[in-house]
Amino acid sequence: xxxxxxxIGANHKTAPVELREKLSFTTDEILDxxxxxxxxxxxxxxLVFSTCNRTEIIYIPETGDQIEEVIQFISQHKNLGVSEFxxxxxxxxxxxxxxxxxxxxxxxxxxxxxEPQILGQIKKAYKTAVEKGASGVLxxxxxxxxxxxxxxxxxxxxxxxxxxxxxxAAIELANKIFSDLSAKSVMLLxxxxxxxLAVEHLISNNVKEIIVxxxxxxxxxxxxxxxxxxxxxxEEREAALKDVDIIISSTGATEYVLTVDQVKRAMKKRxxxxxxxxxxxxxxxxxxxxxGISNAYVYDIDDLKNIVESNIQQxxxxxxxxxxxxxxxxxxxxxxxxxxxxxxTIKAINDKMTNIVDMxxxxxxxxxxxxxxxxxxxxxxxxRAIASRTIHDPIRFLxxxxxxxxxxxxxxxxxxxxxLDIPEKK
Amino acid sequence: xxxxxxxxxxxxxxxLYFFSMAGYLFFLFNQKEKTQKRSxxxxxxxxxxxxxxxxxxxxxxxxxxxxxxxxxxxxxxxAFGCMFLYFQYKFNLKILGVFASILxxxxxxxxxxxxxxPVEASxxxxxxxxxSHILLVFAGDAALALACGAGILYLLQEKAIKxxxxxxxxxxxxxxxxxxxxxxxxxxxxxxxxTFGLITGFIYAKTIWGRFWSWDLKEVFSVGTWLVYxxxxxxxxxxxxxxxxxxxxxxxxxxIIVFTFLGVNILLGxxxxxxxx
Numbered sequence: 001x002x003x004x005x006x007x008i009g010a011n012h013k014t015a016p017v018e019l020r021e022k023l024s025f026t027t028d029e030i031l032d033x034x035x036x037x038x039x040x041x042x043x044x045x046x047l048v049f050s051t052c053n054r055t056e057i058i059y060i061p062e063t064g065d066q067i068e069e070v071i072q073f074i075s076q077h078k079n080l081g082v083s084e085f086x087x088x089x090x091x092x093x094x095x096x097x098x099x100x101x102x103x104x105x106x107x108x109x110x111x112x113x114x115e116p117q118i119l120g121q122i123k124k125a126y127k128t129a130v131e132k133g134a135s136g137v138l139x140x141x142x143x144x145x146x147x148x149x150x151x152x153x154x155x156x157x158x159x160x161x162x163x164x165x166x167x168x169a170a171i172e173l174a175n176k177i178f179s180d181l182s183a184k185s186v187m188l189l190x191x192x193x194x195x196x197l198a199v200e201h202l203i204s205n206n207v208k209e210i211i212v213x214x215x216x217x218x219x220x221x222x223x224x225x226x227x228x229x230x231x232x233x234x235e236e237r238e239a240a241l242k243d244v245d246i247i248i249s250s251t252g253a254t255e256y257v258l259t260v261d262q263v264k265r266a267m268k269k270r271x272x273x274x275x276x277x278x279x280x281x282x283x284x285x286x287x288x289x290x291x292g293i294s295n296a297y298v299y300d301i302d303d304l305k306n307i308v309e310s311n312i313q314q315x316x317x318x319x320x321x322x323x324x325x326x327x328x329x330x331x332x333x334x335x336x337x338x339x340x341x342x343x344x345t346i347k348a349i350n351d352k353m354t355n356i357v358d359m360x361x362x363x364x365x366x367x368x369x370x371x372x373x374x375x376x377x378x379x380x381x382x383x384r385a386i387a388s389r390t391i392h393d394p395i396r397f398l399x400x401x402x403x404x405x406x407x408x409x410x411x412x413x414x415x416x417x418x419x420l421d422i423p424e425k426k
Numbered sequence: 427x428x429x430x431x432x433x434x435x436x437x438x439x440x441x442l443y444f445f446s447m448a449g450y451l452f453f454l455f456n457q458k459e460k461t462q463k464r465s466x467x468x469x470x471x472x473x474x475x476x477x478x479x480x481x482x483x484x485x486x487x488x489x490x491x492x493x494x495x496x497x498x499x500x501x502x503x504x505a506f507g508c509m510f511l512y513f514q515y516k517f518n519l520k521i522l523g524v525f526a527s528i529l530x531x532x533x534x535x536x537x538x539x540x541x542x543x544p545v546e547a548s549x550x551x552x553x554x555x556x557x558s559h560i561l562l563v564f565a566g567d568a569a570l571a572l573a574c575g576a577g578i579l580y581l582l583q584e585k586a587i588k589x590x591x592x593x594x595x596x597x598x599x600x601x602x603x604x605x606x607x608x609x610x611x612x613x614x615x616x617x618x619x620x621t622f623g624l625i626t627g628f629i630y631a632k633t634i635w636g637r638f639w640s641w642d643l644k645e646v647f648s649v650g651t652w653l654v655y656x657x658x659x660x661x662x663x664x665x666x667x668x669x670x671x672x673x674x675x676x677x678x679x680x681x682i683i684v685f686t687f688l689g690v691n692i693l694l695g696x697x698x699x700x701x702x703x
Contacts, residue, residue: 155458173587175601176583176587176596176599176600176601176602177587177601177602177603178601178602178603179600179601179603179604179607180603267666268666270666271666271668272665272666272667272668272669273666273668274602274603274668274669291588294669294670294671295668295669295670297587297588299590303590306590307590307592310592
């Protein structure tokens, strides 16, 4: 079963977060699992990949499909009853497994489609598997293909470009206003759940400072502590405008909490440095007329929603293109896999030798006019015999390598030595 | 022979400028790194050929080749090309190449199409102070032209963000802060060069005509331009005129420069006029 690739996994679509947490492998656990896969005589190659959104085990069985055994192994390793997670698992074989791996690498299967971290995580998992010696010729080649697809998708489609959630849209805007968010300070007006969510994203963008202003000072204080920020009284908000660059407002107030006059006064104090208001409160907190002040920009929740919607539409277009790239990669990889069998390889070597011999023979023949028909035939037979004697031993070796674990290794080397692979299109 | 081969080089560089412009326009749509790089190399090679052409012409006429309108335009384009290469290297603001390549292509087209009448080298057009004056002023104007380009890009992006219509340019342009930084760097460079250009001009005037200032119209307009940029920098420091206001000022300032360069000589006359006839 040289080319059956099997993938068992669970991701954010099939398993709730509590289960994903239980199934996820730490770095040490991955090392253990790789050892196990490597030592299992029924498994030829294996690779384990685990992030907070997914756990995937991909392997090539020696005999049978080994699916139940691997599931048993997960159950033992993670101390979970099989019935607890069996229904959350997906099992892919052959092309489906390959396709899934390519999609994951290209970030098409991510919770945030197009997010760039996944590729780095996969590269790390691959490196670990290689270092442990758990992966071999087939998986290595497949992973390299996965990296190149991921790169192509990122370069040639706009899949990573569009912010499809409100807070990402806000951050994208902030990045088009300010060149370096890490040098900018943020003020939160209101300490509710929405504010907290927005800040979580901003923190991953590393802002300089976070200031929280809330009517109930205690809540402001609590939230500020959570994010290493600073709490101020709600009444100090106008004074604080002097030093902050991004304001995220989510209070429950029915009136505007920041008016045009307040901001105009603040703009003078801050030497008209650019300021960006993100108003996610309903009813609105920030007077929309503030958008008319020079170097001040106001986006409310509807503005952000509009951006998100148009981005989602664009994203769908790009996904079609990305899927095509993945499909092309699956086809090329499949071709390579099929060629890795014994018979096609022997045939390819034979063809290549015959071609070379015939070509050289004809070249020489054209300058030898005195030979008779039977002479020509004799010489041709001789050249062919030389060719077939030359490759006889290598072919005999390939038929019986004596290495039960990995024929594909020798086949791969042979194909490289004889340069038999169809060149891949760049 | 010198004059002819110089002309051929200018034609070749014009062609390269146009290729580069085509590349940059293509880049504007497809946003591929490779396209941008190729267009940039095309533009850089155009500048090199252009420079070689100007040097050959200079050797042929035994002096700086700025005796008539065509040569002055060509020199202005060359200065702008060099300045663009410098700022592109420094800031890597890729989309600025679109502006630069378009401006350069059409400047060079004008250079090639306007008939170039060979001029006798004038005795007056020699000497260290004059050469410094000319080179500094051209370089300064070139930097201010780039500032104008960055200002235009700023206004485009500012409009997209202010009106909340994320159109064609929103994704293709960098952040407002960055555009403002580039524009500011171009203004300070240009302003410094222009200042020294004016000073060397005064010194040259003193050595030739015996006085620093002679109320020549071009002199008046040049000092006027200088004052506009001085005011821009002043307001930026003391009244927070940044962003949109600064961008509009750089565009206005550059329009005055263009008028000083072409309009004054063509419409009003004065002792600088022989350069642009």
